[in-house]
Amino acid sequence: MSSRSTRGSDAAGPGRGAAANPKGRPAGAGGRSTRGSEGDHAVRPDGGGVGQPSARARPGAARGVAVARSADPAWALANGAWEALLRAHTGLLRRFAAAPVWGELSMGDYDVLYTLAKAGGTAPVGALERGVLLSQPGLSRLVDRLVARGWLAKAPNPADGRSVLVSLTAEGRAAQRRAGRAHGDHVAQVVRERLTAEEQAALRGLCAKLAGDGPAAQAE
Secondary structure, eight states: OOOOOTTSSOOOOOOOOTTTTTTTTTGGGGGSSSTTTOOTTTOOOSSTTTTSSOTSSSSHHHHHHHHHHHTTTHHHHHHHHHHHHHHHHHHHHHHHHSSSTTOOOOOOHHHHHHHHHHHHHHEHHHHHHTOOOSHHHHHHHHHHHHHHHEEEEEEOOTTTTTHHHEEOOOOHHHHHHHHHHHHHHHHHHHHHHHHHHHHHHHHHHHHHHHHHOOOOHHHO
16 A cells, blocks of 8 residues: 655555565455454454463353453454454455556566665565565576566675675666556555545554554654
């Protein structure tokens, strides 16, 4: 949903929303909705939560924990806000994924090219793992495919003989820019249709704060 800032980089357009996989489902345990079978927000069906012991061995405990938590207005508000954010992200990402803006790229291709463009065009393969939601073997295979297509080049890392540098080629940079501009135009159109300028600014600030990189987090 959210678009990464491209200020200070050579990337054209926003990120496509790498917090979710291509099917639009949030990736990783931290991104999954945890609504239980009884409709209890953020409680596993066995009544446990993240970092808490399971209540599977205590049949009455699961419902008791869920009811107690749901009765707490602050708890319910926080979890409701989180689920609203996930719903918005998932719905918008699916819409963006279906848009005819990617050209010859797949969304995975775009993620890698965009991440490299944001990094100035060259980065160790390991650095890409932080911006692309792929396993290390999957990312290595994707990089090799992009090299074969002429969009990336690989070279030894002179600062670390154990790693490899990947760089955008002129063709790769052009492909990223074409898709990035079209994707950025589509994102701007959808967001402007639904939010005023003031709401967009507020949303950006709230998401930055929630992510831990807003002014409040920086002051801590």
